[in-house]
Amino acid sequence: MDTTLLAAQLINGLQLGILLFLLASGLSLIFGIMDFVNLAHGSLYMVGAFFCATITDWTDSFIIGALLAIPATAVIGFLVEIIVVRKLYQRDHLDHVLATFGLILVFDTTTQMIWGPDGLVVPLPAWLDTRVTLFSDIVLPTYRIAIIGVGLAVAAGLWLLVSKTRLGMRIRAGASNRDMIGALGVDINLLFTLVFALGAVLAGLAGMMIAPITEASVGMGNGIIIVAFVVIVIGGIGSIKGAFAAAMIVGLIDTMGRSYLDSLFKLFMSNQNAETSAPAISAMLIYILMAAILAFRPQGLFPPKGR
Amino acid sequence: MLNISSWNLRSWVNMIVLVLLALVPVLVSWSGNEFYLDIATRLVILAMAAVTLNLILGYGGMISFGHAGFLGIGAYAVGIPVYHEIYDGFLHFPIAIIGSATFALITGMICLRTKGVHFIMITMAFSQMVFYGFVSIEDYGGDDGLVIEARSEFGGLFDMENNTTLYYFCFICLLATIYIVRRVVNSRFGMVIQGAKGNERRLQSLGFNTYRYQLACYVLAGAICGFAGALLGNFTSFISPEMMDWSRSGELIFMVVLGGTATLFGPLLGTTAFLLLEEYLPHVIDLVYKGGGVYWQLYFGIILILVVLYMKGGINGFLSRREGSK
Amino acid sequence: MKKSLIGLVSAVALLATPAVAADKVKIGFVTTITTPAGAMGRDMVDGANIALKHINNMMGGKQVDFIVEDDGFKPEIGKQKTDKLVKQDKVDFVTGYIWSHVLLASRKSALANDTFMISANAGPSPVAGKLCHKNFFSSSWQNDQNPMATGEVMNKDGIKKAYLMAPNYAAGKNMTAGVARTFKGEIVGKDLTKWGKDMQLDFSAELAKAKAAGAEAIAIFYPGPAGPAFIKQFDQAGLGSSMKLYTMFTVDALALQRLQKANLKGVLGSYNTMFWAPDLDNAVNKKFVADFKAKTGRYPTHYAAQSYDAIMLIKSGVDAVNGDLDNKDGIRAGMKKANFPSVRGKFRYGNNHFPIQDFHLRQVKADANGDWFVSYVSTVTKDHQDTYASKCKMK
Structure with missing residues (x-):
């Protein structure tokens, strides 16, 4: 096997995993603490990308664009929580699924009304638009390495926040025992709003980081959000550690599937059939993994303690 | 039930919808607009799927987020034989029922070991697997879908190629489905299913193996939904994996909730309202604001949120409250 | 209930309007x-x-x-x-x-x-x-026609090893088949990627494969938003120096608008084939x-x-x-x-x-205002008919 290719694909898988982690960690926190199923989490990913693209266009700087898009996305998160989501905490999962399904429609259509059907391009600054060479023969775009760096930094920051701060203590308390935080005299409404906005920022950040590679486009969050759900179910709902591990696993499975499955299939299929079925089967792999995990370890790989 | 003097508002609305549906072909020939028959046929088939979803979701509390998978399996049970030039409906429909029942049995055995949101996710996972499964089969069109060149043949009994015949066949099947669900729900079996939704432990301590009951219920719903899928394949003459995407399952859930969960006619009302909104909302918006119709999904989304927030019990719940306040 | 009643009434009202010829x-x-x-x-x-x-x-x-x-x-x-x-x-x-x-x-x-x-x-x-x-x-x-012209251009350019990429749907399969029909070199690999509303837009894994396969050229068919995304990533990965990029129905006015905005100068001067050009x-x-x-x-x-x-x-x-x-x-x-x-x-x-019809070679240029567009260069094939015509029973 070509080790250069394997190494390159591992890094590509890692980068996808980082993006999934940013999406999934917020989703998992919201799910774990508020017991709220947020299908519209992918819309915040889209909103982050569009904000970043627009501000980058105004200021000619991707960095300023991203820095300003973060608070802007947080504001949207606040508004969504206050206007709609807050009313749903007391309801059952069915209502969550439906209402946030409605939110997706609202977000997608509003985005198209404002920005049109064209996607928005996000140009990279020259110093990011370069290549780095690793281990003498693996050439990778600097920007992809930067995504991994930022993602790992955010993961570390999130870990510090959750395990070392007061807010984090409450979040952990909430994730493992919801009734307890009320008894501790914490302003639950405020905590919930903060967590939701935090999740929005994490999702938005993922959207901003992918935009220079692909683009900001209408509905870009709808496909990936389902994968993010798979990630948190595999990892264990409410667990940041689980979200991280599962995001890496899913990112690697997806990338490796896309890289090697067609060659594998060609061993026993016609070329044409192998080429068309390989991408679908590799997309299917993560669902198979999720079903297997749920069947044998229903609480996921790293369920939060005390549940 | 036929004692008219005891009828309430709900019964009247249900009856009006049924009578209107029964008269659709007459209305269509009168108006000369065949497209209404298309809408009505789709309505009746999707209502059938919604009624079966309601059986597990509404009565049984099993929130399946993968019900569209059964519709797809049923439709492919027509599409694949027709692709191989086998047109016999007496083969298509049994394949659809057995195929979807088998799928429901295997996945149900695994899914029902989980509860709550995990159940939602694992049902979705299985339907996504079927989705990608059909995407991967190049011979049957893959992602592009499969054109179904001819409709199922029933050896001269009736001609499905005739749109009116097809419609009435679907309509009768819908009535039969509603009847079956009614019988099931009111039986001892149905009592256990509904009891398990509220308090599973209690039923288990009474000696009921709720898992088996729920599994049987899940398989029944899947089988009938597969049948509806076979009708859908016949009606649309086209099947693609897209028809079992998770968002389609979401739409089916919306139909059930919009009409009112755990009510006999709720899914029918919900499907009716859903399809009418989908079909006419863009036109209504265009009337108010020219060119706005393209963005109908915005208003559709808002309606969806409002229904969830403020219309508990869906249309049926609303009708009941009207009676209560009378 | 009101909603459903209004719906019903409006449905009946619409039914009542006879179709006007x-x-x-x-x-x-x-x-x-x-x-x-x-x-x-x-x-x-x-x-x-x-x-x-x-x-x-x-x-x-x-x-x-x-x-x-x-x-x-x-x-x-x-x-x-x-x-x-x-x-x-x-x-x-x-x-x-x-x-x-x-x-x-x-x-x-x-x-x-x-x-x-x-x-x-x-x-x-x-x-x-x-x-x-x-x-x-x-x-x-017909889908295969333009790719066949692209295959001819690749032959003329002396390409020996090519990699093909297209979306996984009917046209994508036709396009790759079209190139393969006229291209005389070796096709060292092919990827069909997920298409539709949530299409695959990140091609990092596929680009790494193409590079590892030792392709001298990569021919792609990515209409719509996937095109600029692909070209950007091709550029970001620095593959332009080792691999020649051929595009079909990918670099058009919509894509160029975006690429120009992203300041991807690499696309200027690139060639593609088509039956038409804005300056024909x-x-x-x-x-x-x-x-x-x-x-x-x-x-x-x-x-x-x-x-x-x-x-x-x-x-x-x-x-x-x-x-x-x-x-x-x-x-x-x-x-x-x-x-x-x-x-x-x-x-x-x-x-x-x-x-x-004829198929032409086109090149991406900047016009007098500095806007990028695809300009006619020369005619590659004259009076080209698709290969499926013989399977059609009509005369």
Whole structure:
């Protein structure tokens, strides 16, 4: 096997995993603490990308664009929580699924009304638009390495926040025992709003980081959000550690599937059939993994303690 | 039930919808607009799927987020034989029922070991697997879908190629489905299913193996939904994996909730309202604001949120409250 | 309850309105308005509207009624919309159709009802071959044609090892098959990626494969938003130095707008093939491009050009029978002559009602205002007919 290719694909898988982690960690926190199923989490990913693209266009700087898009996305998160989501905490999962399904429609259509059907391009600054060479023969775009760096930094920051701060203590308390935080005299409404906005920022950040590679486009969050759900179910709902591990696993499975499955299939299929079925089967792999995990370890790989 | 003097508002609305549906072909020939028959046929088939979803979701509390998978399996049970030039409906429909029942049995055995949101996710996972499964089969069109060149043949009994015949066949099947669900729900079996939704432990301590009951219920719903899928394949003459995407399952859930969960006619009302909104909302918006119709999904989304927030019990719940306040 | 009652009442009211047999030429236009591919649909509608303006909205002495429907990028919805146009609006022609799979799903709905169907973009192989139909016409091309021209260009450039990439749907398979038909070197690998509303837009894994396979060139077919994304990533990965990039239906006015914004200068000077170019030298094209730019402020894409031609083709049919829309044979014979002012210049129809036409090499250049566009360079193949025509039983 070509080790250069394997190494390159591992890094590509890692980068996808980082993006999934940013999406999934917020989703998992919201799910774990508020017991709220947020299908519209992918819309915040889209909103982050569009904000970043627009501000980058105004200021000619991707960095300023991203820095300003973060608070802007947080504001949207606040508004969504206050206007709609807050009313749903007391309801059952069915209502969550439906209402946030409605939110997706609202977000997608509003985005198209404002920005049109064209996607928005996000140009990279020259110093990011370069290549780095690793281990003498693996050439990778600097920007992809930067995504991994930022993602790992955010993961570390999130870990510090959750395990070392007061807010984090409450979040952990909430994730493992919801009734307890009320008894501790914490302003639950405020905590919930903060967590939701935090999740929005994490999702938005993922959207901003992918935009220079692909683009900001209408509905870009709808496909990936389902994968993010798979990630948190595999990892264990409410667990940041689980979200991280599962995001890496899913990112690697997806990338490796896309890289090697067609060659594998060609061993026993016609070329044409192998080429068309390989991408679908590799997309299917993560669902198979999720079903297997749920069947044998229903609480996921790293369920939060005390549940 | 036929004692008219005891009828309430709900019964009247249900009856009006049924009578209107029964008269659709007459209305269509009168108006000369065949497209209404298309809408009505789709309505009746999707209502059938919604009624079966309601059986597990509404009565049984099993929130399946993968019900569209059964519709797809049923439709492919027509599409694949027709692709191989086998047109016999007496083969298509049994394949659809057995195929979807088998799928429901295997996945149900695994899914029902989980509860709550995990159940939602694992049902979705299985339907996504079927989705990608059909995407991967190049011979049957893959992602592009499969054109179904001819409709199922029933050896001269009736001609499905005739749109009116097809419609009435679907309509009768819908009535039969509603009847079956009614019988099931009111039986001892149905009592256990509904009891398990509220308090599973209690039923288990009474000696009921709720898992088996729920599994049987899940398989029944899947089988009938597969049948509806076979009708859908016949009606649309086209099947693609897209028809079992998770968002389609979401739409089916919306139909059930919009009409009112755990009510006999709720899914029918919900499907009716859903399809009418989908079909006419863009036109209504265009009337108010020219060119706005393209963005109908915005208003559709808002309606969806409002229904969830403020219309508990869906249309049926609303009708009941009207009676209560009378 | 109120809502459902209003719904019911309005449904009954609509049912009660009898269909008016209007004395108009009714044209239904199915394309993608929503989703990220909506920009392509908008370009098509704009192109068709320029044509309607040029003919004063009249065909064969009758007013034209032009109805646009959104297929939402899904075959099933496209079929439903075609059903609606045929059965409810009772259109005389359906046209539009960006996507091959939407066209394949919709074709029966129109043709079984004796309605003319004119594809203004998609040209999947079955429709050109064994599923050809007397009432089906293409105002664009058969999917394999342009890739075959690309394969020839690659031969001329001396490419020995090529990698192919396309979306995993009907047209993607046709395109890769088309290149393989004429390309004489070795195809060292091929990837078909997920397509549709949530299409795959990150190609890192595939690009790494192409590089590892030792390809000298990579030929891609990525219409719509995936194209600029691919080219950006190709550039970001620095593959331009070791691999030559050939594109089909990928670098167009819409893509160039984005690429210019992303300042991807690498695409300037790159070549692709097509049956048309915005600066193709004929009077009809000059007027079309000038009016399109005046109205929209951007260059038209080939989607717009084909839609313009679709309207003109329909007009030629309706004119031939002086507006007698019941005379289907007359309309068909009129259209078959391809006797209308086409933006591509003169061409004729093959037995399968697909154009027999020239394909040109085009290069990305900056115009006087600094806007990027694809400029005509030379003609690669003359009077090219698709390979499926022989499988069509029509004469």
